[in-house]
Amino acid sequence: MPPSALLPEPLVVRVTTALCSTLSFTHDKTELVAAELPLVGTTRWTASLAGEQVFLSWRWALVAFDVICVENPLEIQSNIYVIGENPALRRRRLITMISELPWQQQLLDQFKAGDAHQSDSVQGR
Numbered sequence: 001m002p003p004s005a006l007l008p009e010p011l012v013v014r015v016t017t018a019l020c021s022t023l024s025f026t027h028d029k030t031e032l033v034a035a036e037l038p039l040v041g042t043t044r045w046t047a048s049l050a051g052e053q054v055f056l057s058w059r060w061a062l063v064a065f066d067v068i069c070v071e072n073p074l075e076i077q078s079n080i081y082v083i084g085e086n087p088a089l090r091r092r093r094l095i096t097m098i099s100e101l102p103w104q105q106q107l108l109d110q111f112k113a114g115d116a117h118q119s120d121s122v123q124g125r
Contacts, residue, residue, distance in 0.1 A: 013049060013080055015049065020082055020093070020097075023049060025046065025047045025056065026047070027043070027045055029043065029044045030042070030044075030107065030110070033059070039061070039111075040059065040061045042058065042060070043107070044056070045103065055079060055080075056078045057078070058077070058098065059071040059072060060103075068104045073095050074091065076095065076098065080097075
């Protein structure tokens with residue numbers, strides 16, 4: 001399933017740099033794209049901001065027993081745009097935001113528990 005399948009209705013949320021750093025994301029959804037090795041999937045994390053849902057979604061790959069990486073940093077999807085930010089810096093900000101999330105450990109815990117193999121869709125905890 002392409003990462004675009006994880007997108008909610010299009011909504012652009014413009015935030016300040018200071019506000020962006022206060023967002024508290026939670027795991028929303030993880031789906032396996034390929035259940036055979038190497039495991040490949042998509043994940044989405046969301047946060048609430050002034051009554052609107054903001055999100056980060058990306059495709060990941062299990063490249064070793066305990067190593068999960070963003071499959072293609074250029075395909076990260078989000079509805080977060082920082083006011084006045086150079087568009088070239090947006091990708092770096094999104095990657096930084098993802099790197100601060102506990103998403104890799106969350107997925108590894110699901111794999112170890114066998115949850116990721118039981119269903120095509122693994123919901124947030």
